[in-house]
Every structure is written in C-alpha cells, then in structure tokens.
Amino acid sequence: MAPTGINGREAPDVQALASGGGFMCLEQTVTGTSDHDFRYELLEESAQFLLDGTKHRPNIAIICGSGLGSLATELEERDEFPYETVPHFPVSTVTGHAGKMVLGLLSGIPVMCMQGRFHAYEGYPLWKVSMPVRVMKLMGIEQIIVTNAAGGLNEKYNVGDIMFIKDHINMQGFAGDSPLRGRNEERFGPRFLCMNNAYDKELRSLAREAAQQLGLMDIVKEGVYVMLGGPTYETVAELRLLSILGVDAVGMSTVPEVIVARHCGMKVFAFSLITNKCITDYETDLEPNHAEVIEAANARQKDLKELVKKIVSKMAAK
C-alpha cells in the first residue's frame, strides 16, 4: 500500500520528483496543494483531447476577460468544450466567464478562444490559472491575445476605453510567487525568462492600425497593467500607491497567462477594457462592483468584436 502523506493523501515520491519523474513543485506536493495537473504528459492529454474533438488547427488564441466572452460567439463552425469535460482542466467559477474552450473560424481564420479564465482568488495556484496556455502551446498556438476588464487608474481614462497593454507590474512576483515557480520544464522554456519585451511591439502596432481603420483611436490608450490578487477591489490608499508606481489600469488576471505564454515562446498582444474608474478619493459614496464591470463590457461588445476580428486578420496575414 502507498504510504499515506499529509491530509491522508498519498505521500509524494520525492525521489521520482528529484529525478524528473513528475513535473510539479515539490513544495506544492508537500503542502498538498498540487493535484499533479502540472505534469507535461497530462497537459499533452488535455491538448490531445481538444485536437481529437475538432478539425480546426489554430495558430492564434484569445483569452476572453470578464464580460468579453461573447467574442467567442463570433466564431463560425464552432466546436465547444466545457472545461469540466476537458481532462485535467480547472473550472470557471466567476460570473461573466462561461467556462468553455471554443475553436472555430473568425473571419475565416482558425482561432481558439478561452471563454472564461481562471483567477488566483478562485483558489487556484498561479500555475493552474495559466495551465491552459501550455495546453494551447501543445495544440500549436504561436500568438495569443489576452483580454481583461480593468479599473482605470490613469485619470485620463474613461469607462469604455481600450488600453493596449505595453507592460505590466507583477505584484505576485514581488511577493515571491510565479506561475513558473517550481522545477523548470525545459520542454516549454528556459528557467530564467526576460520580460522587458513581453508585449510584442509588432502586434501592438498591428492593433493600432486596426483601431485606426475602425475609427477607434480616440478610445484607444496604451499603458501599464497591474494584477492584484483580488477578490477585493482596492482601497484608496492602495490605488494612490499604484498610481505613484506608474500603473494605468488595475485588474486581477492576465499577468500569469502572459508570463507562461512568453515562457513557451508565444507572441503576446493584450488589452484591458476599462470598465470602471478607480476611486482615489475618500469623499465619494461610489463603490466599484462586478455588475458595472459586466455592464461596461457589454456596452463595448460590438467595437471589441470588430477590433479583435481585424487584429486576428492582420496577425494571420503577417
């Protein structure tokens, strides 16, 4: 019988781990927070399951943020895979995140959409939040569009603005956490990863071109995103601090996905839809809430769909 470990779980085979038999963080195993989903072979199983269920072979993926999932409904000849049916996948628990992988054609171009993402505040470790990105890589994805809903901290931003992300501040990284924490999987990428060009300049320039052609440039901004752990919105003091740090938009996602995408060599374009203005003074009764986030996302739905379609066409043509 296998020896029983912490919390009645099977004790980790430390020797196998040390010799590379399993790709999980030893500490996660010992603390009982890993359920072994991190192993390369299991990610291959998720990827193979999706490939077996569709004829589409996309090179481009889109992660849909809060309220932005209807982008996936634009896909033609859709194949949909609820997360609970995909081997080794976590499930989405947040309103505005349908929880499906959708493959199909966007303006005739094969794409893959994550209609709903995973967040750290749902209880997932960062590696699990971002594991679908590795599954995408194993399916052939080379370019990814990461979208989110975010609070506008830059005073010049209005609700409904679209901020192309040019850089981020990885707050979790400051505190010692990372989706890449643990033994490095060389089959995906290097142990030490540079992040100074994480957001691809060429893709951003294509996106600007697309926005220009659609007459959207007056609502397009370019700025710095920060991910906080959530699920609380920020205090006034926290927002004032972030403002001093040079943050333009505040959210609770995206950064782990971008880190993992860059680790495995994908090109990244990302944008935030500004769904609310961050409240930086004490003299107000206004309070941010998720309903307004979804409402603002719905209001900008049409423009976003057009923009993403055009960007995808340009990405496919380059």
Ligand SMILES: O=P(O)(O)O[C@H]1O[C@H](CO)[C@@H](O)[C@H]1O
């Ligand atoms: O980042 P996405 O998933 O778009 O969602 C944003 O909206 C939610 C808060 O209203 C948080 O989940 C935040 O991260």
